[in-house]
Amino acid sequence: MDFTLNGYALVLLFFGMLTAIMAIYIYRRGTAVVRWFGLMMGSNAIWSIAYGLELSSKTLDQALIFINIEYIGIATLPLNWFLFCLSFCNKDCWYKKPLNLTLILIAPITTLVMVWTNPLHHLHYKDVQMFYEGAFPMAKIYPGTWYHIFTGYFYLLLACGCYLILNKFRTSDRIYKKQNYSIIIGAIIPWIANMSYLLGIRPLGFIDVTPFAFIFTTFLVFLGIYRFRLFDIIPIAREKAMELMSDGFLVLDDRHRIIDYNSALLQFISIPEKEKVVGLSIETIFPKHPELIKKIEAGTNCKMELQTTVKEETVYFEAEILVLHENRINDAFTIIKLQDLTSAKKDALIAKEQALELEKVNQLKDRIFSIIAHDLRGPLVNLSEVLKMVSYNQISDEEFKALSPILSKDIVYTTDLLENILHWSRSQLQGFGVKKEFFNVRNIIMNEINYHLPSASLKKVKILHDVFPNEIAYADLLMFQIVIRNLLNNAIKFCNEGCEILITAAYQKDGMIKVCIKDSGIGISKATIEKLFKEENISSRGTKNEKGTGLGLMICKDFMSRNGGDISVSSELGIGTTFCVTVPTHA
Template structure:
């Protein structure tokens, strides 16, 4: 390649290289805004360096080669400027929509393709000639139709970017105004230079002064970086700050209409109300909270705790109302701040439940220790004393035989009591798990009938069952067995001689199996029925003075609840009692 360097070309080369260095420096600043500005400066550098080499070229072929390179910068410069302005003004969500991004990419891509293939169609340049009559050889270009389309695109993006910056300038804090001054002035200079070139105001003949204008832009930006600390403080949009807040905010005018809000408000209102919030009356946003409207109408600030249902979930929140009577607009308005208290409320309720549960456990523990210290110790002491007296020949064989039935009852009672305490204690151990499995209900009931046949025979009680073979339940087998054992034991205890106990099992429509133990014994008084499953110490003696532990029904209730079932009772004095348990039949 042959070059004939001149003053214009050398100036463009020098400042083009300087601009490229600045572009690299600015790009490395790191933030998105800065990088877009760096890309814009890189486009300017490509344009300036290639144009400088074009002005220094002697042949038309060489000049056209550098024009093709120039358009890498010319085609991307307005695009990078516009994207920079969007980011600087916190409007980057616009180009993140695919159809918007495609709409602004089509023209630069098409321009590059048409410039590089211009000899085939002459859509961008109608005619290109080398002009040798000036101080140095220059290209004389006759624009084509696509050149004019690209010019409109160029100015549309340039004007749109300036409009965004200008709006930002009007509403920005004073700390940012020096930045905005620098950017606006830097943008206007090349725009004015290029416009003068297009309308025919050309003080340097066919030389396009737009790249020279960008040199001045580079100088202003360079000044802004070191004098005004441009990009050291990047303004953050008010919308971004509000949207990052977890608390909901809305502003209401003097007519109680919403004039502003942040996205966190959506957590406190139903989805169907989100479509049109601005302009809606406050009654529409909070239809179930007239206290908010009353507070605003009274023109007094204050706080209140409220609750509402959002997406079928209860939300607790605190509404803080701040009434502003004087402001820059000389109009009254009200700010409503909504703070989510749902988590705190749930924690408080959970803590309360845990406290109540702990109190119940402590009460139950005290009751069990009382039972152990009295009811368990008493029969064992009696048995020990009788055996001691018998071994020392202090009582005869006849007297020992006479005491044997009483001692036997005490031993049975003590055994039942120990069994229930052990089962309850085991269920309360940390890490105790429920081992659910499918099992044959009829087999469990037959085993329990055989277990109790001796005690039932002593009272001449007949135990019947109406349980079909292969009736299956899904629960913890041991827990179910303990429940049936306790209920059958109670039925025997409160039956007179010659009574009858019937055990039935029936499938229900809700996927549960209902097992009932019905007796025609003495029944249970109404005031006792209300206390049976309330963790209260309810214990009474049987028809033959059998003692009760007061723990059996409590354990039955606990075990059935753990297995997803339930227990119920119905009774009538001197008629009989029916205990029913429901247990799942599927997993």
């Protein structure tokens, strides 16, 4: 081959080789977006070098050979540019779809076929002639139909890529805008140069200035690599890496304004959705945390736990402050990492509540075992000893009759104690559920009155009721019966001879039925009332020295809560006591 080198050709060859070296260097950086840019630079290098050799050719046949090589770069350059822009803007999922990739590959492949087979159809070039009138021989191309089609495809992909970059530039944070500037300017210059060539604005005659414009693009990219670390692995991966993090990050400048953040930050702050975070002061983001603001303003590296409310939910988080100086972006900036501690705090609170609950259960268990060991064993031992004495004729019938009332009280106490222990134990078993059903409240109350008549008669206590028939409740029948039994038993226990007990039931406006058991007994002190339902196992003896277990009211409170009801008490010493329970009347 015969070449006549000239200044234009030498410039293209030099910068084409430089671009090829940069393309190899950039491609080896490894990430997808970097490789696409490397391929785009490679296409530019092929175009520049082949065009430089074309401008050095003396004959038309030799020039056509290099024109065919040029089009490897020309046909693939807009494609690589578009794929680079997609990847740079985190939209690389688009070209990974087979149909989309096939559509954008049709034009470059068809163009190469058209160029290489042009002598057969002249669809790409109508004609190519060699002119020797200038300072050096040059080929003049007369465009054909496919040439204009490919030009439209070229500009379409170039425009789409520029739109993606401009859109990213508009929404990107200030700290990364310098990188986007270099890419946008580098893309627009070759576009303008090529349009001027096609429109006939040709200051260099037949020479296409587009490859020379890409030389300037190469310079800008080189500047971006050196000055702005354009393809440093960290800046390129920044958005994907930051958005994948569950911890919130924000970067403050030397005036404590936000210049960068990730989307996870939004779970820790409350700002209007349309308001931009970038540019806001740290006081605006955390107005209720002056201690955090003071640490940031003082430039103190530290960690601190904070609490805030976001969308009416309490959020616990740890803020870690890191102040950096002598960097290449600002005089000083602060990085704040926010780690969500809400789940851990809630788990800790649940664990604490469970520990307290377990402690209460253990205390109650110890209390029950103490009762079983002492209060339950004592009456049974006494009864056993008396029966032995009777069987061995060690006591007379008169003495046995004298002991019978005491033994009867012990048996009643033991029966009540066993019943309460069994009910409480059953309620604590796993899998024990509340079996709600509709039942007649009056029938339950009448059954309990009949059950307690013997013990009430011994103390000459009258039991009255004012409960209408067919008053219906919806609850666990057995639990309701146990509650009424315990309350009625307590009323008799703390009544003197001649007292009265009145049981009433009435519907409430909130869909509940209220059952009250009022006695005219000795009453309860305010100090004792405050402890009744706090699981402190209050046990008092009755007016006839009747024993108490301390479990009854605790069980009543538990059973009412399980059925969606409640229990309350009002009392005055020397006047009497009223216990009221409420249960639902419907499902």
